[in-house]
Amino acid sequence: MSNLVKFVYHQIKMTITEAQKKIDQWINTIGVRYFDPLTNTAVLMEEVGEVARIMSRKYGEQSFKESDKSIDLGDEMADVLFVLMCLANQCGVNLEQSLTKNLVKKTKRDRNRHRNNPKLS
Numbered sequence: 001m002s003n004l005v006k007f008v009y010h011q012i013k014m015t016i017t018e019a020q021k022k023i024d025q026w027i028n029t030i031g032v033r034y035f036d037p038l039t040n041t042a043v044l045m046e047e048v049g050e051v052a053r054i055m056s057r058k059y060g061e062q063s064f065k066e067s068d069k070s071i072d073l074g075d076e077m078a079d080v081l082f083v084l085m086c087l088a089n090q091c092g093v094n095l096e097q098s099l100t101k102n103l104v105k106k107t108k109r110d111r112n113r114h115r116n117n118p119k120l121s
Contacts, residue, residue, distance in 0.1 A: 015096060016095045019085060020089055020095060023089065027086065034086060034090055035086075037087060037091065040087050040090065041087065043083050044084060047076065047083055050071075050076045050079070051073070051076045051080060054073050054076060055073075
């Protein structure tokens with residue numbers, strides 16, 4: 001592992017809020033500026049499509065093309081997370097707060113719903 005990879009790896013352990021800040025810092029230094037929100041939405045859909053392609057080949061009925069065999073699912077998921085965090089930054093959304101609020105909502109709504117679903121037994 002190179003020194004740069006080691007440095008970056010050790011810098012990555014962070015909260016969602018810290019990740020949003022780090023991505024903002026990266027965009028404004030290395031990335032120059034954010035793409036506009038509509039462009040980033042399209043990029044997000046592209047990245048989700050790449051994850052879907054891998055999933056359909058790895059866990060579904062499609063087979064890998066020779067050019068797809070070296071694709072890293074985790075890397076593609078990280079691309080989705082990166083662009084999602086860019087959009088959150090642009091739209092003023094704190095994903096850490098939003099995720100916490102969303103988990104509370106789901107817990108209240110689904111406390112017994114899934115346990116009582118015979119399809120999941």
